Amino acid sequence: MVSVAVLGAAGGIGQSLSLLLKLNQSISRLALYDIVAIPGVATDISHINTNSTVEYYIGQARLSAALQDVDIVLIPAGIPRKPGMTRDDLFNINASIIRELVEAVADNCPSALIAIISNPVNFTVPIAAEILKARGVYNPQHLFGVTTLDAVRAARFVRDIRPNMDTSVYIPVVGGHSGNTIVPLLSFAEPQLDLGQEEIEELVHRIQYGGDEVVKAKSGAGSATLSMAYAAARFVKSLIQSFETDLVIVEPALVDLAADPQGARQIKSLGADGLAFFAVPVVLGKMGVKRIELLRGEPSVLERKGIEIAAAALKISIDKGISYVAKTS
Numbered sequence: 001m002v003s004v005a006v007l008g009a010a011g012g013i014g015q016s017l018s019l020l021l022k023l024n025q026s027i028s029r030l031a032l033y034d035i036v037a038i039p040g041v042a043t044d045i046s047h048i049n050t051n052s053t054v055e056y057y058i059g060q061a062r063l064s065a066a067l068q069d070v071d072i073v074l075i076p077a078g079i080p081r082k083p084g085m086t087r088d089d090l091f092n093i094n095a096s097i098i099r100e101l102v103e104a105v106a107d108n109c110p111s112a113l114i115a116i117i118s119n120p121v122n123f124t125v126p127i128a129a130e131i132l133k134a135r136g137v138y139n140p141q142h143l144f145g146v147t148t149l150d151a152v153r154a155a156r157f158v159r160d161i162r163p164n165m166d167t168s169v170y171i172p173v174v175g176g177h178s179g180n181t182i183v184p185l186l187s188f189a190e191p192q193l194d195l196g197q198e199e200i201e202e203l204v205h206r207i208q209y210g211g212d213e214v215v216k217a218k219s220g221a222g223s224a225t226l227s228m229a230y231a232a233a234r235f236v237k238s239l240i241q242s243f244e245t246d247l248v249i250v251e252p253a254l255v256d257l258a259a260d261p262q263g264a265r266q267i268k269s270l271g272a273d274g275l276a277f278f279a280v281p282v283v284l285g286k287m288g289v290k291r292i293e294l295l296r297g298e299p300s301v302l303e304r305k306g307i308e309i310a311a312a313a314l315k316i317s318i319d320k321g322i323s324y325v326a327k328t329s
């Protein structure tokens with residue numbers, strides 16, 4: 001049985017995610033942490049008649065206690081976007097939140113698998129890696145930036161234009177998690193998609209900017225929370241399933257390519273050379289990243305171009321994340 005901590009559990013994502021995790025019968029302990037409002041959220045969820053115990057921890061002084069004996073740490077703490085902002089505009093505030101939380105993870109549950117939801121994911125994941133390295137507990141196989149929502153959107157948006165398509169269609173999405181760093185590889189879909197060039201271009205754009213649709217529709221009240229909670233709960237379910245079976249279970253995630261140097265070689269040969277982090281389809285396992293799932297076949301010209309554009313933008317984000325930690329240490 002698995003012990004899971006949610007840091008930022010009283011927020012828009014945190015509440016819905018905690019609810020969905022309470023429904024996961026493989027979880028035995030849910031440790032819900034926030035700096036506000038968590039007693040009410042946790043008490044409410046704790047009445048649901050599934051077997052897991054729900055504990056709450058409020059305020060920084062209780063963070064260490066929340067993290068004792070935790071197997072998986074999920075981090076949705078941080079501010080969301082408002083209309084007119086990009087995810088990168090969240091950097092200043094969210095970088096310091098991630099720093100504080102990941103330092104506590106390093107000190108209290110250094111072997112835990114860590115899944116970072118807080119934006120900008122393209123920066124927060126490299127920041128987390130640097131902090132873990134500085135504390136001497138970094139294992140590249142243990143760290144994930146959660147990009148599941150991009151794959152969830154891809155599968156749903158295809159059905160919006162092909163109503164007969166099953167929403168379980170598999171579409172690898174690589175790169176990062178913002179705008180043009182999100183690269184859906186429609187030509188690798190299983191089953192194959194039958195789309196014209198114009199449809200492909202529109203669909204790619206919609207997947208890349210799906211987050212903006214929600215930010216606009218919420219008009220100042222934040223960004224995606226419910227679909228994000230679903231996506232993160234799916235990621236956790238897949239992760240735990242991979243602990244319990246020998247099946248090949250794949251989810252996309254932004255990972256340190258050092259986690260699987262052999263798999264990374266293919267990704268780098270597609271135009272992501274020189275990059276430390278990239279979102280890739282990951283075969284999950286008890287150790288976290290078991291391996292990178294290799295792409296079978298060649299990307300289209302548009303996809304190759306997309307990977308190159310993503311790689312250039314990601315390089316800047318990764319470097320900024322790394323220098324943030326160096327400057328603030």
Ligand SMILES: NC(=O)C1=CN([C@@H]2O[C@H](COP(=O)(O)OP(=O)(O)OC[C@H]3O[C@@H](n4cnc5c(N)ncnc54)[C@H](O)[C@@H]3O)[C@@H](O)[C@H]2O)C=CC1
Nearest residue numbers: 008010011012013035076077078079080117118119149228
């Ligand atoms: N990876 C992805 O695909 C997605 C990421 N996000 C990101 O997730 C983050 C959270 O979004 P929402 O839940 O909508 O925001 P929210 O504002 O509703 O909730 C954030 C929660 O974090 C808590 N928090 C703030 N500082 C904290 C600290 N130092 N320690 C612990 N908790 C702290 C707040 O008290 C609040 O409860 C945002 O950065 C957002 O951009 C959102 C959607 C998708």
Ligand SMILES: O=C([O-])CC(=O)C(=O)O
Nearest residue numbers: 081087149211212223224
């Ligand atoms: O758009 C945002 O700011 C939130 C997010 O990452 C998403 O919905 O994919």
